Amino acid sequence: MSAIEVKNLSKIFGPRPERAxxxxxxxxxxxxxxxxxxxxxxxxxxxxxxxxxxxFVIMGLSGSGKSTLERLLNRLHDPTxxxxxxxxxxxxxxxxxxxxxxxxxxxxxxxxxNFAILPHRTVLGxxxxxLELHGVDKEKRQKRAQEVIEVVGxxxxxxxxxxxxxxxxxQRVGLARGLALDADILLMDEAFSALDPLIRREMQDxxxxxxxxxxxxxxxxxxxxxxxxxxxxxxxILKDGQMVQLGTAEEIIVxxxxxxxxxxxxxxxxxxxxxxxxxxQPLKATAHVNDGLNTVLHKIRRAGLSSMFLVDSxxxxxxxxxxxxxxxxxxxxxxxxxxxxxxxxxxxxxTVHPDTQLTDVINLYSESTGPIAVVDGNNKLLxxxxxxxxxxxxxKGYKPEDNGSADQTTTEEKVE
Amino acid sequence: MLPFRIPIRxxxxxxxxxxxTQFSVIFDSISDLVLFLVxxxxxxxxxxxxxxLIVIIGLITYRMxxxxxxxxxxxxxxxxxxxxLWIAFNETLALVLSAEVFVIVLxxxxxxxxxxxxxxxSLIRPILDFMQxxxxxxxxxxxxxxxxxxxxxxxxxxxxxxxxxLIRLTNLGIRQVPKELIEASDAFGxxxxxKLLKVQMPVALPTVxxxxxxxxxxxxxxxxxxxxxxxxGLGADVLRGISRLQxxxxxxxxxxxxxxxxxxxxxxxxxxxxKKAK
Numbered sequence: 001m002s003a004i005e006v007k008n009l010s011k012i013f014g015p016r017p018e019r020a021x022x023x024x025x026x027x028x029x030x031x032x033x034x035x036x037x038x039x040x041x042x043x044x045x046x047x048x049x050x051x052x053x054x055x056f057v058i059m060g061l062s063g064s065g066k067s068t069l070e071r072l073l074n075r076l077h078d079p080t081x082x083x084x085x086x087x088x089x090x091x092x093x094x095x096x097x098x099x100x101x102x103x104x105x106x107x108x109x110x111x112x113x114n115f116a117i118l119p120h121r122t123v124l125g126x127x128x129x130x131l132e133l134h135g136v137d138k139e140k141r142q143k144r145a146q147e148v149i150e151v152v153g154x155x156x157x158x159x160x161x162x163x164x165x166x167x168x169x170x171q172r173v174g175l176a177r178g179l180a181l182d183a184d185i186l187l188m189d190e191a192f193s194a195l196d197p198l199i200r201r202e203m204q205d206x207x208x209x210x211x212x213x214x215x216x217x218x219x220x221x222x223x224x225x226x227x228x229x230x231x232x233x234x235x236x237i238l239k240d241g242q243m244v245q246l247g248t249a250e251e252i253i254v255x256x257x258x259x260x261x262x263x264x265x266x267x268x269x270x271x272x273x274x275x276x277x278x279x280x281q282p283l284k285a286t287a288h289v290n291d292g293l294n295t296v297l298h299k300i301r302r303a304g305l306s307s308m309f310l311v312d313s314x315x316x317x318x319x320x321x322x323x324x325x326x327x328x329x330x331x332x333x334x335x336x337x338x339x340x341x342x343x344x345x346x347x348x349x350x351t352v353h354p355d356t357q358l359t360d361v362i363n364l365y366s367e368s369t370g371p372i373a374v375v376d377g378n379n380k381l382l383x384x385x386x387x388x389x390x391x392x393x394x395x396k397g398y399k400p401e402d403n404g405s406a407d408q409t410t411t412e413e414k415v416e
Numbered sequence: 417m418l419p420f421r422i423p424i425r426x427x428x429x430x431x432x433x434x435x436x437t438q439f440s441v442i443f444d445s446i447s448d449l450v451l452f453l454v455x456x457x458x459x460x461x462x463x464x465x466x467x468x469l470i471v472i473i474g475l476i477t478y479r480m481x482x483x484x485x486x487x488x489x490x491x492x493x494x495x496x497x498x499x500x501l502w503i504a505f506n507e508t509l510a511l512v513l514s515a516e517v518f519v520i521v522l523x524x525x526x527x528x529x530x531x532x533x534x535x536x537x538s539l540i541r542p543i544l545d546f547m548q549x550x551x552x553x554x555x556x557x558x559x560x561x562x563x564x565x566x567x568x569x570x571x572x573x574x575x576x577x578x579x580x581x582l583i584r585l586t587n588l589g590i591r592q593v594p595k596e597l598i599e600a601s602d603a604f605g606x607x608x609x610x611k612l613l614k615v616q617m618p619v620a621l622p623t624v625x626x627x628x629x630x631x632x633x634x635x636x637x638x639x640x641x642x643x644x645x646x647x648x649g650l651g652a653d654v655l656r657g658i659s660r661l662q663x664x665x666x667x668x669x670x671x672x673x674x675x676x677x678x679x680x681x682x683x684x685x686x687x688x689x690x691k692k693a694k
């Protein structure tokens with residue numbers, strides 16, 4: 001079951017909003033309808049599902065209805081039409097009393113652009129705010145607040161007032177206030193937009209790191225595509241209250257649905273989108289730990305490489321061998337077929353995880369002397385990073401599917 | 417222009433007569449309540465030795481407004497005691513405090529209501545405008561009609577005169593609470609009461625306290641005028657100074673009023689800023 005299921009959701013501001021639907025259904029443009037009836041169409045006919053544990057980004061320019069859409073989910077705005085099913089319950093049908101209970105049960109509150117933390121309360125007082133509203137007793141809620149304060153790195157500031165904190169720290173308070181609650185869904189409205197770029201990136205990284213541990217369902221509203229692609233598992237792009245496209249970052253980059261999305265994607269900082277996993281190349285050949293030296297040399301020559309990764313039968317990476325060193329060794333000893341490479345020939349390889357961002361891959365690439373292996377959490381070899389693929393990813397119009405044919409021999413330029 | 421006179425005078429007198437006879441029970445109990453409050457405040461204040469009260473007020477002023485103001489307050493109170501106006505001073509203080517109790521008890525809820533409902537706000541606004549533009553003297557007339565002469569109508573007139581700023585500023589303070597704070601408390605599942613007590617009132621507190629401060633200042637000016645209908649206190653001494661052309665006595669009484677005004681103003685203003693200074 002999806003955590004959130006939104007069906008044909010619309011929000012029209014103004015008196016007697018129902019009037020708008022008829023005209024819209026007759027095909028009148030939204031602009032004309034707004035002008036004619038004096039209504040404002042916030043969100044029109046949006047449907048989507050969010051899975052539990054997903055980071056779902058709602059992206060759009062100002063006035064696109066993204067914040068309205070988020071506020072419909074916890075009914076800070078009442079929807080005009082459509083249904084919102086959260087954890088199996090229809091939010092649109094609740095009365096005020098049920099709604100308050102439901103907000104407490106389903107939502108970890110909300111994180112706001114301008115922080116919206118209480119100026120008359122200390123950091124601790126702000127973080128325990130949600131628990132206090134829910135009637136948790138003092139000792140318990142302060143203990144919990146203290147834990148969360150440490151998670152967001154604000155220990156030592158428990159008794160400070162918001163006015164004494166920087167913007168970044170204030171937003172940590174805002175985030176901690178949400179995290180202090182156990183509920184599954186966290187709403188974030190332009191949460192990092194008011195922060196300066198450096199702090200913003202830091203907060204994004206921290207959020208992602210926290211998310212790997214807490215696995216909340218996060219609905220994240222932003223106008224920044226870089227941020228959307230960095231944080232979101234899936235991204236919904238909104239324009240004039242309607243959803244233009246919904247998909248993963250790569251789907252949106254590769255297949256922008258219309259010119260509006262295309263224009264967005266072109267302004268994108270690509271290093272933030274691609275990961276080691278999307279640009280890695282499959283391996284032509286690898287050496288096995290039980291291969292004899294001659295076999296290895298043969299494999300290397302046949303593949304036309306200057307080096308080769310050494311793996312065992314589980315494809316666990318053991319390092320890499322250099323072609324020239326193997327050749328010298330073979331000549332020197334003229335040993336028997338079975339002799340495996342001795343440890344002095346095996347070089348430790350730089351490795352990256354498939355989720356490592358392109359920026360970090362580039363940094364590593366420029367510093368390392370050997371090939372860069374892409375491995376999973378168990379050190380299992382998945383692929384290799386080659387220079388051609390990095391350059392291709394940085395250039396516009398690049399599509400990840402194209403790279404299968406990229407020339408792996410380019411590694412040789414790097415590994416002498 | 418018209419062949420007859422519009423009988424506003426008769427209407428008002430008639431209404432007042434009707435009300436004061438029909439609802440005498442209500443007016444009597446209000447009267448008792450006011451007297452009870454004023455007497456207790458006065459007796460409480462005068463039960464203390466002047467020196468003790470001076471020290472207490474000095475300490476409160478020190479806490480709220482700092483050392484300089486505390487010295488000014490103690491010095492001022494000492495002068496009041498010295499020129500023989502101590503009892504009148506405390507009577508006036510008791511009148512103002514009693515009126516302020518009514519102002520807060522009624523003004524705060526009305527202000528909160530006005531902040532919560534645009535309809536109530538637009539209803540109450542012209543009334544408040546009317547109350548504030550009316551000359552202070554005019555309030556004395558209905559007060560006297562319903563409550564006779566003396567202390568009670570003085571307090572009532574003061575209350576009516578002093579309540580508008582508190583209602584207005586409570587309303588304003590709550591309406592000025594940032595929208596995001598309201599959204600935040602809603603998003604975290606706050607009930608209306610929780611929202612009011614934990615978010616709106618604390619955030620609006622400096623503005624509300626400015627309202628309390630203003631209403632006390634207005635009340636003080638009215639209390640002096642209320643001496644005309646026999647409310648007593650320092651106003652009576654000012655009035656006597658005027659009617660008997662005793663410039664010196666009148667000045668002394670006026671000075672005591674100023675001293676009281678400064679102390680009350682500094683203490684209440686200090687309370688509004690206390691949270692911020694932390």
